[in-house]
Amino acid sequence: MFQRKHLPSPYFSKITEAFLSCIMKYIFKWGIIGLGKIAEKFAEDLSHTENGVLHAVASRSIDKAKDFATKHKAQHALGSYPEILNISDLDAVYIATPHNLHAENTLMCLEAGIPVLCEKPLAINLPQAQEMVALARSKNIFLMDAIWTRFLPHFVEVKKIVDSGVLGPITSLKADFGFQADPQKHKRLFNKDLGGGALLDIGIYPIFAAYTLLGKPREIYAKAAFGDTGVDMKVDMDFVYDITCSAHLTCTLLEDTASDLIIEGEWGTLEVGHRFHGPNNYDLRIRDKPRKTSNFKYNCNGYMYEANEVARCIGLGQTESEYMTLEFSLELMHLLDQVRKKVGIFYLQYDV
Numbered sequence: 167m168f169q170r171k172h173l174p175s176p177y178f179s180k181i182t183e184a185f186l187s188c189i190m191k192y193i194f195k196w197g198i199i200g201l202g203k204i205a206e207k208f209a210e211d212l213s214h215t216e217n218g219v220l221h222a223v224a225s226r227s228i229d230k231a232k233d234f235a236t237k238h239k240a241q242h243a244l245g246s247y248p249e250i251l252n253i254s255d256l257d258a259v260y261i262a263t264p265h266n267l268h269a270e271n272t273l274m275c276l277e278a279g280i281p282v283l284c285e286k287p288l289a290i291n292l293p294q295a296q297e298m299v300a301l302a303r304s305k306n307i308f309l310m311d312a313i314w315t316r317f318l319p320h321f322v323e324v325k326k327i328v329d330s331g332v333l334g335p336i337t338s339l340k341a342d343f344g345f346q347a348d349p350q351k352h353k354r355l356f357n358k359d360l361g362g363g364a365l366l367d368i369g370i371y372p373i374f375a376a377y378t379l380l381g382k383p384r385e386i387y388a389k390a391a392f393g394d395t396g397v398d399m400k401v402d403m404d405f406v407y408d409i410t411c412s413a414h415l416t417c418t419l420l421e422d423t424a425s426d427l428i429i430e431g432e433w434g435t436l437e438v439g440h441r442f443h444g445p446n447n448y449d450l451r452i453r454d455k456p457r458k459t460s461n462f463k464y465n466c467n468g469y470m471y472e473a474n475e476v477a478r479c480i481g482l483g484q485t486e487s488e489y490m491t492l493e494f495s496l497e498l499m500h501l502l503d504q505v506r507k508k509v510g511i512f513y514l515q516y517d518v
């Protein structure tokens with residue numbers, strides 16, 4: 167993969183940008199660590215990216231790695247995670263392991279100089295995330311939190327609309343994510359040792375939406391319900407911004423919910439329907455103006471957009487994305503930590 171930092175800077179111009187965009191059409195070699203459900207979806211989407219190919223896959227089981235590599239046409243199948251460090255021509259690794267392993271797996275790759283796209287949440291807690299970010303910065307290696315929603319076309323527009331001010335002063339935001347989880351099918355979510363529970367897995371999306379669109383809250387109120395295995399099954403949160411603006415956020419593994427996003431301003435309402443965090447459309451109603459509904463057609467699972475962003479940034483020699491900065495990820499982690507502290511969600515082996 168050709169990187170911008172290899173270009174002599176005085177010659178960097180519009181012509182070189184055009185040249186670079188041609189170069190970027192060449193292949194971008196991905197590795198994946200942890201071959202579960204999301205790894206499957208991400209691998210499927212690589213065929214839709216501008217220049218991405220799956221090059222190496224690492225699993226705890228060599229048979230699983232071989233099957234996955236055959237299915238997704240990856241060149242290297244590896245029977246342990248550290249073996250990925252032996253693949254010298256990787257452009258980036260996607261970490262798709264359970265939450266408790268994100269920090270360990272990411273640090274291993276960054277230490278070896280390999281750029282990382284790490285599944286959400288970036289880590290179990292802020293101290294882990296800070297260690298990851300510090301290492302990426304000290305070694306000048308790309309790192310990004312895989313909050314794919316930020317790169318989905320409908321959400322990119324939602325952010326632009328809110329930022330434009332057409333809704334008027336924002337008075338409320340409501341975001342939720344809920345589904346009835348099956349203890350057999352969704353084992354990871356019920357396992358506290360793996361960082362299971364509603365908040366870190368799906369509650370991160372409503373919090374992400376509120377933080378992206380409204381910024382840091384002044385106050386946080388939260389309550390949670392816990393299940394038999396000790397994980398949080400439901401968390402209700404209120405983020406207060408000022409006397410006229412607040413966000414109501416919920417996540418639950420107990421029932422299927424609307425899972426939508428509604429932003430109300432003094433002059434209008436912006437709504438994203440069921441599964442607001444995934445490929446979607448929005449509905450915009452501004453007082454005295456015709457209603458506007460977007461019409462995005464998605465021909466992939468939605469992970470193509472974040473993968474393209476990683477390739478774009480690395481192609482330009484960047485060590486982070488300006489749309490998903492490391493500061494943003496640290497603050498998001500801090501918000502999760504604050505909610506956890508308020509409701510008593512602890513992962514004792516990681517939290518100090």
Ligand SMILES: NC(=O)c1ccc[n+]([C@@H]2O[C@H](COP(=O)([O-])OP(=O)(O)OC[C@H]3O[C@@H](n4cnc5c(N)ncnc54)[C@H](OP(=O)(O)O)[C@@H]3O)[C@@H](O)[C@H]2O)c1
Pocket residue numbers: 199200201202203204205224225226227230262263264265267285286287312314354360366367
């Ligand atoms: N962006 C999204 O839309 C989205 C959606 C779902 C999940 N996620 C995130 O992606 C990550 C993985 O989620 P998933 O749903 O793909 O989970 P999953 O199906 O359980 O897969 C996780 C993989 O991690 C590896 N692993 C390593 N140690 C493990 C252990 N002790 N127990 C179980 N698996 C272990 C396994 O891969 P090997 O057997 O190959 O080693 C396993 O297949 C999580 O961080 C989650 O938050 C993101």
